[in-house]
Amino acid sequence: xxxxxxxxxxxxxxxxxxxxxxxxxxxxxxxxxxxxxxxxxxxxxxxxxxxxxxxxxxxxxxxxxxxxxxxxxxxxxxxxxxxxxxxxxxxxxxxxxxxxxxxxxxxxxxxxxxxxxxxxxxxxxxxxxxxxxxxxxxxxxxxxxxxxxxxxxxxxxxxxxxxxxxxxxxxxxxxxxxxxxxxxxxxxxxxxxxxxxxxxxxxxxx
Amino acid sequence: xxxxxxxxxxxxxxxxxxxxxxxxxxxxxxxxxxxxxxxxxxxxxxxxxxxxxxxxxxxxxxxxxxxxxxxxxxxxxxxxxxxxxxxxxxxxxxxxxxxxxxxxxxxxxxxxxxxxxxxxxxxxxxxxxxxxxxxxxxxxxxxxxxxxxxxxxxxxxxxxxxxxxxxxxxxxxxxxxxxxxxxxxxxxxxxxxxxxxxxxxxxxxx
DNA sequence: AATTGGTTTGTTGCATGCATGAAATGCTAG
DNA sequence: CTAGCATTTCATGCATGCAACAAACCAATT
Numbered sequence: 001x002x003x004x005x006x007x008x009x010x011x012x013x014x015x016x017x018x019x020x021x022x023x024x025x026x027x028x029x030x031x032x033x034x035x036x037x038x039x040x041x042x043x044x045x046x047x048x049x050x051x052x053x054x055x056x057x058x059x060x061x062x063x064x065x066x067x068x069x070x071x072x073x074x075x076x077x078x079x080x081x082x083x084x085x086x087x088x089x090x091x092x093x094x095x096x097x098x099x100x101x102x103x104x105x106x107x108x109x110x111x112x113x114x115x116x117x118x119x120x121x122x123x124x125x126x127x128x129x130x131x132x133x134x135x136x137x138x139x140x141x142x143x144x145x146x147x148x149x150x151x152x153x154x155x156x157x158x159x160x161x162x163x164x165x166x167x168x169x170x171x172x173x174x175x176x177x178x179x180x181x182x183x184x185x186x187x188x189x190x191x192x193x194x195x196x197x198x199x200x201x202x203x204x205x206x
Numbered sequence: 207x208x209x210x211x212x213x214x215x216x217x218x219x220x221x222x223x224x225x226x227x228x229x230x231x232x233x234x235x236x237x238x239x240x241x242x243x244x245x246x247x248x249x250x251x252x253x254x255x256x257x258x259x260x261x262x263x264x265x266x267x268x269x270x271x272x273x274x275x276x277x278x279x280x281x282x283x284x285x286x287x288x289x290x291x292x293x294x295x296x297x298x299x300x301x302x303x304x305x306x307x308x309x310x311x312x313x314x315x316x317x318x319x320x321x322x323x324x325x326x327x328x329x330x331x332x333x334x335x336x337x338x339x340x341x342x343x344x345x346x347x348x349x350x351x352x353x354x355x356x357x358x359x360x361x362x363x364x365x366x367x368x369x370x371x372x373x374x375x376x377x378x379x380x381x382x383x384x385x386x387x388x389x390x391x392x393x394x395x396x397x398x399x400x401x402x403x404x405x406x407x408x409x410x411x412x
Numbered sequence: 413a414a415t416t417g418g419t420t421t422g423t424t425g426c427a428t429g430c431a432t433g434a435a436a437t438g439c440t441a442g
Numbered sequence: 443c444t445a446g447c448a449t450t451t452c453a454t455g456c457a458t459g460c461a462a463c464a465a466a467c468c469a470a471t472t
Contacts, residue, residue, distance in 0.1 A: 012423095014422085014423070014424095015423080015424070016422095016423085024456080024457090025456055025457045025458070026424090026456095026457080026458085027455080027456055027457065027458090028455080028456070030237075030424085030425095031236075031237065031240055034237055034240065034241065035240070035241075035244055038241060038244060040337075044424080045423095045424090045464090046423095046424065046425075046463085046464090047422095047423060047424045047425070047462070047463045047464055048422095048423065048424075048463090048464060048465075049422085049423055049424075049464095050423090050424085059333070059334060062332045062333060062334040062335065063334050065279070065283070065332060065334075065335070066279075066332070066334055066335055066338065069275055069276070069278075069279040070275070072275075073271070073272070073275040077271070126268045126271060126272070127265070127268060128265060128268040128269050128271075128272055128342075128345075129268065129271070129272055131246075132272065132338055132341075132342070135338075136334075136338070218453090220452090220453070220454095221453080221454070222452090222453085230426080230427090231426055231427045231428070232426095232427080232428085232454090233425080233426055233427065233428090234425080234426070236454085236455095250454080251434090251453095251454090252433085252434090252453095252454065252455075253432065253433050253434055253435095253452095253453060253454045253455075254433090254434060254435075254452095254453065254454075255452090255453055255454075256453090256454085
């Protein structure tokens with residue numbers, strides 16, 4: 001809903017309006033908005049209104065630091081796991097990503113990248129990690145969609161190679177290497193995404 | 207409230223009862239309980255009741271893995287920071303912890319350990335990290351568990367030494383070492399805490 | 413024209429009533 | 443005495459009304 005960017009940041013989310021739209025009373029709407037407030041997606045100003053929150057540039061930076069830590073942990077845990085059912089899925093993902101890059105299919109590639117990272121975190125077999133990760137990614141989602149498509153074509157090929165290296169480290173049961181490679185990969189991607197988000201931000205505010 | 211263990215796991219938290227206790231209507235109580243449900247502290251079974259949730263042994267293990275990752279990240283970020291105002295506070299904390307260990311003051315030491323870790327995470331200067339960390343620690347009810355590991359004789363002195371090593375790594379601006387030492391420290395403490403939690407669990411269920 | 417004051421409007425915060433459904437309870441039959 | 447069924451109890455889920463308050467608006471005055 002909000003994470004897809006369907007509503008613009010700063011927009012008012014009036015309880016009564018949403019209640020009419022979804023054809024329920026204010027109460028369940030209100031509870032949902034409170035949840036979103038706790039997730040940091042909206043800001044409820046008492047007796048004024050509920051507004052879609054726009055993450056600051058600093059918060060985006062902080063969230064990318066967390067993302068690196070989360071996914072690094074996930075990669076390490078995957079390498080520590082005995083059998084990893086998701087490994088085949090990840091290998092196939094890399095193969096298809098390679099094809100997508102060669103064909104210049106940005107849409108397909110964006111989808112595959114998202115699938116790769118969420119499969120990897122899910123495969124870590126740590127539900128609490130997944131919960132925290134999902135929470136984090138919800139807050140980042142809007143920026144993610146925009147910046148993914150704007151990544152430079154040269155980066156995509158490198159990204160695929162890094163994905164392959166991550167899989168290799170996991171396959172060889174090397175948790176330290178898996179975490180290290182993963183973190184470097186996320187850091188590199190994050191840097192580009194942060195720059196894209198910054199430019200987007202400047203374009204909006206002017 | 208719940209995190210302090212004032213109410214036992216499995217206990218029913220009736221909205222009407224809480225409403226009378228706090229002298230408000232059900233509505234704000236209800237919102238608070240929904241928040242706690244999202245935080246994983248209580249379980250709301252539709253039209254049955256709201257109950258204090260008891261983390262499974264597996265969840266405790268997962269949360270300790272997350273704790274290690276969070277605090278490792280925090281230590282690394284601290285070492286990366288230029289000036290660290292909290293460093294003096296941390297040094298003083300270690301000095302007082304050393305005294306507490308020598309005097310066998312378990313109560314004081316427990317408080318100092320908690321202060322050390324929260325100061326360290328807060329000092330990382332990453333609010334999103336702090337939010338996720340606080341969320342995690344609420345679920346762990348850490349204070350309750352850690353107090354039971356205090357009876358371990360040799361562990362306390364080792365813990366203080368590890369705290370000192372963490373400070374040294376931060377002082378020398380070595381992020382990798384800071385993270386590594388921190389993670390080893392958390393892993394060691396977590397192992398003892400997990401054992402304590404397991405024993406408490408067995409004691410309860412019998 | 414600008415400012416200040418009061419009024420109006422719109423929003424959330426809270427209280428409360430009713431509907432829904434699950435679980436406990438008791439009653440009856442075997 | 444036990445098993446099964448109806449009933450009663452009790453909890454949340456949702457709808458709605460009212461109060462409180464912030465902000466926008468408008469008019470009067472300087």
